């Protein structure tokens with residue numbers, strides 16, 4: 001008999017973007033600043049300065065346990081979103097919240113519905129709780145919500161929709177969302193994962209929080225990792241009806257969110273200018289990348305988020321070749337898109353470095 005349970009050994013670990021320090025070590029590069037990481041949809045502008053100041057100040061009381069209820073942050077978010085504080089839970093990144101939701105609702109004999117090219121963590125969490133994953137084909141690399149509603153079975157507990165979706169950068173609109181919500185049977189909770197929502201101009205942001213206010217069976221997940229530039233601090237939140245938030249509070253660990261992250265997130269939330277600047281940087285960067293792809297004659301998937309899929313032929317090989325040139329992107333074979341790489345929008349000069357490296361690979365024949 002093996003020392004570790006078989007089903008645990010069969011779980012697939014998440015493959016994260018390669019860290020800069022690791023790549024520098026591997027390539028024997030002395031100056032890690034010469035490496036461009038465009039692999040994890042981080043904010044190329046960095047954190048808000050206000051968030052940094054708040055984090056520094058919070059360090060002074062690092063000997064104290066954090067507020068296990070994140071009171072101040074939940075109050076501020078409630079005001080910001082037009083919700084009640086008891087409709088909010090804070091997590092160690094929204095990834096933790098996905099796992100907590102899984103813990104509450106999933107088990108052997110249950111299933112989840114997701115799109116086949118949606119964020120892979122949903123499937124990993126389903127595996128973790130021994131639930132079955134029903135992966136519904138996307139249409140034009142966009143969630144097919146009608147097909148997903150039809151895929152729901154009596155055993156389905158959760159439907160996950162990343163909107164905008166990672167890694168495709170596509171989104172579903174208000175009408176489709178509403179039609180979908182009317183079709184989903186009452187034994188199912190819908191998880192709207194809105195990790196990139198703040199990048200959209202406010203009129204384009206789907207009004208899914210409305211369903212929370214209406215006490216419908218939804219979770220809306222958001223994060224401080226992307227637009228707010230705090231990925232390294234690990235903090236995100238879930239908005240849901242109070243009974244669902246209460247359930248998450250029962251299963252989460254007492255101090256799941258550290259004090260530095262709480263303080264930084266609170267300050268980041270108030271720094272609207274940083275969010276505005278980030279939106280502009282991303283919009284300009286997407287245009288820069290699209291122009292570059294057009295000049296190279298490469299197909300891409302138009303994106304509303306801070307990353308974009310580009311078709312390069314042998315994605316894994318191009319990823320490796322870019323890596324050896326000090327540019328980290330993400331291969332997409334795990335998403336069934338082996339001809340693509342996903343690149344995060346960087347600063348103007350980072351995008352330029354990436355495009356130059358692509359052009360080199362093109363002239364060397366690595367990219368057809």
Ligand SMILES: *Cc1c(COP(=O)(O)O)cnc(C)c1O
Pocket residue numbers: 041092093094095096119162165166193195222223224225226231234235236
């Ligand atoms: C990045 C991302 C997240 C989560 O990030 P955390 O850092 O755990 O908050 C969640 N969902 C999607 C779709 C993402 O792309």
